[in-house]
Amino acid sequence: xxxxxxxxxxxxxxxxxxxxxxxxxxxxxxxxxxxxxxxxxxxxxxxxxxxxxxxxxxxxxxxxxxxxxxxxxxxxxxxxxxxxxxxxxxxxxxxxxxxxxxxxxxxxxxxxxxxxxxxxxxxxxxxxxxxxxxxxxxxxxxxxxxxxxxxxxxxxxxxxxxxxxxxxxxxxxxxxxxxxxxxxxxxxxxxxxxxxxxxxxxxxxxxxxxxxxxxxxxxxxxxxxxxxxxxxxxxxxxxxxxxxxxxxxxxxxxxxxxxxxxxxxxxxxxxxxxxxxxxxxxxxxxxxxxxxxxxxxxxxxxxxxxxxxxxxxxxxxxxxxxxxxxxxxxxxxxxxxxxxxxxxxxxxxxxxxxxxxxxxxxxxxxxxxxxxxxxxxxxxxxxxxxxxxxxx
Amino acid sequence: xxxxxxxxxxxxxxxxxxxxxxxxxxxxxxxxxxxxxxxxxxxxxxxxxxxxxxxxxxxxxxxxxxxxxxxxxxxxxxxxxxxxxxxxxxxxxxxxxxxxxxxxxxxxxxxxxxxxxxxxxxxxxxxxxxxxxxxxxxxxxxxxxxxxxxxxxxxxxxxxxxxxxxxxxxxxxxxxxxxxxxxxxxxxxxxxxxxxxxxxxxxxxxxxxxxxxxxxxxxxxxxxxxxxxxx
Numbered sequence: 001x002x003x004x005x006x007x008x009x010x011x012x013x014x015x016x017x018x019x020x021x022x023x024x025x026x027x028x029x030x031x032x033x034x035x036x037x038x039x040x041x042x043x044x045x046x047x048x049x050x051x052x053x054x055x056x057x058x059x060x061x062x063x064x065x066x067x068x069x070x071x072x073x074x075x076x077x078x079x080x081x082x083x084x085x086x087x088x089x090x091x092x093x094x095x096x097x098x099x100x101x102x103x104x105x106x107x108x109x110x111x112x113x114x115x116x117x118x119x120x121x122x123x124x125x126x127x128x129x130x131x132x133x134x135x136x137x138x139x140x141x142x143x144x145x146x147x148x149x150x151x152x153x154x155x156x157x158x159x160x161x162x163x164x165x166x167x168x169x170x171x172x173x174x175x176x177x178x179x180x181x182x183x184x185x186x187x188x189x190x191x192x193x194x195x196x197x198x199x200x201x202x203x204x205x206x207x208x209x210x211x212x213x214x215x216x217x218x219x220x221x222x223x224x225x226x227x228x229x230x231x232x233x234x235x236x237x238x239x240x241x242x243x244x245x246x247x248x249x250x251x252x253x254x255x256x257x258x259x260x261x262x263x264x265x266x267x268x269x270x271x272x273x274x275x276x277x278x279x280x281x282x283x284x285x286x287x288x289x290x291x292x293x294x295x296x297x298x299x300x301x302x303x304x305x306x307x308x309x310x311x312x313x314x315x316x317x318x319x320x321x322x323x324x325x326x327x328x329x330x331x332x333x334x335x336x337x338x339x340x341x342x343x344x345x346x347x348x349x350x351x352x353x354x355x356x357x358x359x360x361x362x363x364x365x366x367x368x369x370x371x372x373x374x375x376x377x378x379x380x381x382x383x384x385x386x387x388x389x390x391x392x
Numbered sequence: 393x394x395x396x397x398x399x400x401x402x403x404x405x406x407x408x409x410x411x412x413x414x415x416x417x418x419x420x421x422x423x424x425x426x427x428x429x430x431x432x433x434x435x436x437x438x439x440x441x442x443x444x445x446x447x448x449x450x451x452x453x454x455x456x457x458x459x460x461x462x463x464x465x466x467x468x469x470x471x472x473x474x475x476x477x478x479x480x481x482x483x484x485x486x487x488x489x490x491x492x493x494x495x496x497x498x499x500x501x502x503x504x505x506x507x508x509x510x511x512x513x514x515x516x517x518x519x520x521x522x523x524x525x526x527x528x529x530x531x532x533x534x535x536x537x538x539x540x541x542x543x544x545x546x547x548x549x550x551x552x553x554x555x556x557x558x559x560x561x562x563x564x565x566x567x568x569x570x571x572x573x574x575x576x577x578x579x580x581x582x583x584x585x586x587x588x589x590x591x592x593x594x595x596x597x598x599x600x601x602x603x604x605x606x607x608x609x610x611x612x613x614x615x616x617x618x619x620x621x622x623x
Contacts, residue, residue, distance in 0.1 A: 081505065082465075085505065086466065160421040161421070167433050168433045168435060171504065175501070177505075186435070189434060212401065213404040213405070214401060216400060217397040219398065315508055316509055
């Protein structure tokens with residue numbers, strides 16, 4: 001018997017035992033269902049082992065690792081620069097914020113300065129990414145609720161416009177590989193700022209449209225209010241970050257707390273939820289998009305001329321001094337951090353990712369217990385996971 | 393009133409439906425792909441190619457087989473074998489050239505790091521995206537004959553970038569030419585000095601001084617300040 005068989009058996013017996021203890025004296029009435037890894041509502045190769053009493057979830061075990069790609073070990077065996085394109089593939093909706101988090105921690109490690117123009121470009125691209133991610137999430141969440149097609153199609157139409165901007169800047173739609181240690185890879189192409197200004201000016205039109213289409217919809221409210229509740233206390237204890245934490249009413253946004261980049265220069269509000277249910281999580285994202293546009297509008301006007309990369313930074317033969325650094329930023333999904341230890345060689349000695357999706361997902365069972373299986377699906381949808389980041 | 397939100401939403405879908413006929417530029421973002429195509433963006437990157445300057449692609453490859461891209465490539469998809477002999481490059485210097493230069497198309501992740509680390513402006517990103525192949529073993533291993541594309545092609549797909557690259561190469565060529573010219577002048581000067589010294593020695597009637605070596609080695613420090621302003 002191999003190690004894997006043993007581990008699988010151990011997990012299975014444990015799972016069975018727990019399931020039996022829940023339904024003591026009601027053998028045969030409980031039903032075990034393995035949702036996934038090919039279930040379309042699970043946003044990728046993610047499996048939920050659920051025990052159902054009729055339609056009610058009595059036990060839920062998230063199983064992940066199907067998309068494990070050994071990201072951390074690969075990074076420890078390649079140069080610092082070589083890991084940058086791999087970070088794109090963590091959360092493939094928001095590759096620009098992943099790049100930024102990694103660049104930030106390497107800059108901390110090596111003591112590099114980021115020029116003013118590069119800081120602006122980073123802020124602009126990160127906020128565009130936030131808008132893009134939340135737009136998609138709203139579409140996917142509605143898709144999970146059974147609103148097939150229409151909201152997702154409208155969301156993807158708007159996403160396309162942002163992707164066009166990102167493509168003309170970075171050369172790729174999703175795998176951007178744009179940030180470099182001490183700045184950005186290339187300067188903005190001619191006419192990019194005007195196109196971005198136009199997009200930012202027109203975007204509220206889509207948000208209004210989406211609000212009219214959905215936010216006041218009675219079916220949506222009946223379906224989401226009071227579903228998948230997460231208390232503020234539990235959210236804090238479980239280490240939840242990002243919009244999920246804020247939907248539970250905890251005022252914690254790294255853009256305000258850490259003041260990384262140049263976020264302190266632009267006033268914006270952090271929307272907070274009251275109930276921590278699926279509806280709050282949906283609304284938080286709709287509101288955050290408007291706040292992001294408020295940051296983007298002045299930033300696109302203020303962006304100064306100048307170099308986009310620290311002249312001291314070099315691409316080849318980059319060896320930071322021995323030491324360690326943890327850099328974190330507020331990505332659209334929560335706190336993404338990179339913990340790096342350098343031993344003075346061209347490769348990091350230790351490279352650790354703190355993925356927001358994985359940690360937000362750990363609380364799934366507590367949110368789903370006692371609710372119907374259809375609610376479990378939309379609760380998962382509202383967590384906003386990307387399996388590339390969960391499994392790494 | 394119950395149902396108002398739903399009705400509002402229905403109005404929105406109706407508007408979008410009508411808008412797809414009256415305002416297709418904003419409402420429809422996709423095109424019918426094989427028949428219609430969207431022009432690729434200037435920064436777009438798909439797969440690397442090797443730049444050559446002359447008519448014969450194999451003779452004019454800028455690549456000098458330094459193997460930096462092979463080392464830096466994150467998924468290790470480049471395979472280079474250095475040539476045994478040397479040949480003159482675009483500025484007349486003797487350089488190695490790649491005897492083999494393969495890129496595994498199935499492994500390449502289009503990250504552009506090879507382009508960034510190349511010091512010779514010899515590998516660039518193409519915008520061609522229809523790269524499918526029926527042979528999954530040989531067909532996906534792209535060799536140097538398939539990779540070689542002309543500088544004109546590069547100018548066509550990335551005009552701004554190619555301008556910068558051409559200017560950088562022109563500076564290199566000017567530097568090389570100035571250095572060669574300075575070398576020639578320094579050689580002539582050294583030879584003239586040696587001749588004058590020998591004549592002086594002969595005139596003085598003493599034994600001739602040991603000849604000053606007129607090679608480029610001692611003359612190059614004298615030549616470099618002369619070359620710098622020219623560059």
